[in-house]
Amino acid sequence: RMKSLHLGDVEDVPFIEPPLGRAVVDGYQLLQELGAVDEDKQLTKLGRELATLPLDPRIGRMILAGRDHLCLTEMLIIASALAVQDPRDRPIEVQAAADEAHKKFADEKSEFHSYLKIWNWFEDAIDNKKSNRQLQEHCRAQFLSHLRLREWRDVHSQLFTMVREQGWRLNETPATYEQLHLALLTGLLGNIGFKAEDEPHYLGARGIKFHIWPGSSLQKKAGKWILAAELVDTSRLYARTIAQIQPEWC
Numbered sequence: 182r183m184k185s186l187h188l189g190d191v192e193d194v195p196f197i198e199p200p201l202g203r204a205v206v207d208g209y210q211l212l213q214e215l216g217a218v219d220e221d222k223q224l225t226k227l228g229r230e231l232a233t234l235p236l237d238p239r240i241g242r243m244i245l246a247g248r249d250h251l252c253l254t255e256m257l258i259i260a261s262a263l264a265v266q267d268p269r270d271r272p273i274e275v276q277a278a279a280d281e282a283h284k285k286f287a288d289e290k291s292e293f294h295s296y297l298k299i300w301n302w303f304e305d306a307i308d309n310k311k312s313n314r315q316l317q318e319h320c321r322a323q324f325l326s327h328l329r330l331r332e333w334r335d336v337h338s339q340l341f342t343m344v345r346e347q348g349w350r351l352n353e354t355p356a357t358y359e360q361l362h363l364a365l366l367t368g369l370l371g372n373i374g375f376k377a378e379d380e381p382h383y384l385g386a387r388g389i390k391f392h393i394w395p396g397s398s399l400q401k402k403a404g405k406w407i408l409a410a411e412l413v414d415t416s417r418l419y420a421r422t423i424a425q426i427q428p429e430w431c
Contacts, residue, residue, distance in 0.1 A: 184224045185232035214370055215242045234343070239368040240264060244340070246364035248349050252356030255297060256364055257344065261337035262296040263410055263422075268329040269299075271396055279324040280396070287398040290358065291424035293365060293410070295398070303330050363430055365408060372409040373431060374420060383407065383420065391418040399423055406431075 183191055191205055212218040215238055217228035224232070227245070234241040240260050247256025262268075269286075271279045286302070288294035306319055320327040344351070366373075374383030374391060382390045391412055393400050399407075403423055410422035 182232050184218070185229055190222070211371075212238065215239070215368065217242070236340075237264070241368075243364055243368035244344070246367040247361075248344075250356070250360045250364045251352045251354075252360045252364055253344065253349060254351040254353075255356045255361050257337055257340050257351075258300045259293050259296050259361075259365070261333055261340050262300075264336050265332045266326075266329050267422075268326045268333060270324045270326055272324075275324075276396075282322070282324045283398070285323075289402070290399075290404075291362065292397065292399060292422045293361070293424050294358075299325070299330075300333075303334075359427075359430070362408065362424055362426055365424070366426065366430055369408055369410065370431070372412055372420065373426070374407050374409065375428075376403075376405045376407075385412070389418065391420050393423060394419040394421045397421070397423060399425075 183189070183194070188194065191200070191208075192202075209218065209222055212228065213220070215227075215231070216225060217231050217238060219225055227242075230245060231238055231241045234244070236244070240263065244253070244256055244260055247253040247260075269279070269283055271283075286295045286298040288298070302323075303320075303325075306316060317327045320330060371386045374385045377384050377390070382392050385391055389412075391409075393403055393407075394413070397403075397420075404425040406426050406428050407420065407423045408426045409420035411420075413419045413421055
């Protein structure tokens, strides 16, 4: 945003509390990965488009790709899901019951598709004109947070309004698996992994090693190449919300 407003290099701005040098380096690295700045740290055409969107640059990049790959309808649902806390509850004391309830939303290749299934389930529940109390109980029975689902819809509404203001058209024909995941890749290139030979982990960008999150529905059938929505460092580095991809897409 500072680049688009011609405010100079972030390193030279006399902030009262300047950002850490490492944070600036990471920021430039991310923008280069997204194609928003070139090797000279100058904004590209894509970067100027991203600067107009009041979003995390990864989310913005995926939405732009969703427009170009004709999967904007699905991308707005997934992008808004990634911007809020996962609506699925998995209490430790009833993990097995929660996992069983969530199976109806599982997809054999992509957990991003699971978000689409949850979205459609909640929209159908609302359309059935349940009272707010009934809807909350219905969500609780499926181990879904009604509050987080509402927050998801609110963020989606904001993104939908932004897209309409930009004059972009939503696709009316359902997007293919390849269209959607090609668009997701544009914002998540740093979260690609390749299964290590005879090892339980995946090899990622910049020499990292990560494991699939234990609660993943694809833990035992993820495939050789995967894409993750996020990498979370706890007792290990875990990939969450994953999908099978083809190496030629990268």
